[in-house]
Amino acid sequence: MLRTLLAACFAVAGLVALVGFCTGRFRWMAAGSYLSLFILLFVWWSMIEPSNDRVWQAEVAMLPYATFDGNLITVHNIRNFDYRTETDFTPAYYDQTYDLTKLDSVDLVAAYWMGPMIAHIFLTFGFGDDHLAISIEARKEATEGYSSIKGFFKQYELIYIVGDERDLIRVRTNYRKDPPEDVYLYSVTGSPENLKRIFLGYMKTINELRERPKFYNTLTANCTNVIWMHTRLNPGHVPFSWKILLSGYTPAYLHEQGKLGAGPSFEALQARAHINERAWQADQAPDFSSRIRAHLLSP
CATH class of the missing domain: 1.10.287 (Helix Hairpins)
Incomplete structure (x- = not known):
């Protein structure tokens, strides 16, 4: 008021x-x-400063962080909510240690709910059969809803939500109804060294945000361009484009740049990458991650 x-x-x-x-x-x-x-x-x-000391919505109440022991990285507060509906859930978190030498894949998730131009983009890192999803989002207080306009004016803090795929992907495919979301999963090509640099960059920023919060910004610090800024650590990263600002076109742009592999046209790749039906069928299955990736294994 x-x-x-x-x-x-x-x-x-x-x-x-x-x-x-x-x-x-x-x-x-x-x-x-x-x-x-x-x-x-x-x-x-x-003089307006970001803060980690607010009454947060349950989905963003817990900040993740990482501890290091050589190539072993323990990620704390991995979100794994048990959903009954999008807004009715039992919060749950766990810690898990990942061996950086086993990082062998990065997948891009694109979730659409308002047409082809805008999507929520996030990455999920694969360590063999284990997958760790990390979604960069606006951290909302208990009484706040999301507004793109408010996102320009220091209304939200920035958070990296680290989650089990049965949480971060399944809540979008199986539980969000108003509006429903169409979710696509693409395999991103890259050398092991590049994948490690991006993952370590994520871990560094996650720890920094726990100590020094930052504001989310609809234009300059959102889910997609922050990912692009992480990729700048790597030689040969894709140049910035308006297709990153209009995030719904980001997967097509990466395909144009050869980052989603060669082969079919983007339209054919996109059709195969749609995972809603597979996620519905997998639901709470322990092998959820492998079942939603059936399209990545088929010729």
Whole structure:
């Protein structure tokens, strides 16, 4: 309520300044007053700091972190909720140790709910039969909903949700109904060294956010361009494109750049990559990850 009132007052002040500027007598007074108000607003804006100390929604209440012992990386607070519906669930977390020398795959997940232009993009890292999904999202307080407009104005903190695929993928394929989501899973090509650099970059940032929170931003720090910034660690990374800003086109762009392998057209690849039906059939099965990847094994 206070934010709305202040925004309304600033809008009124801008209108008054515009009227004053259009009159010769008060032009410079109006310009000076509005500039002073703008400077005060900018100073106040710059003093707003992100925080990890808020009353969070249950889905983002627990921050993950990683500890290191050579090539062994223990990831703490891996989310694995037991869902009955999208909003009715039992929170659960676990810790697991991963051997960096066994990291052999990275898959890209694209979830669509509002047409072809916008998708939520996240990566899942494969260590043999084990897969660890990491979704970069806006961390919302208990009373907040998500708004792309609010995401420009320091309304949400940034969070890397580290989760079991039976959580981060299955909640989207099996439980989200309003609106439903179409989920696609693509295998990303890359050398073992490149995959390791990206994974270690994720782990470093996850630990940094636990100590020094940052704001989410709809344009500059969202799910897709933050992934792209992680890939800049690697030689030969894809150049930035408007297809990263319009995240729904990111899989097609990666296919154009040869990062989703050669072979079929993107349309054929996309049709095979749609995993909703396989996820429905797998549901809570222990081999959920292998069953949703049946298309990656077929010729």
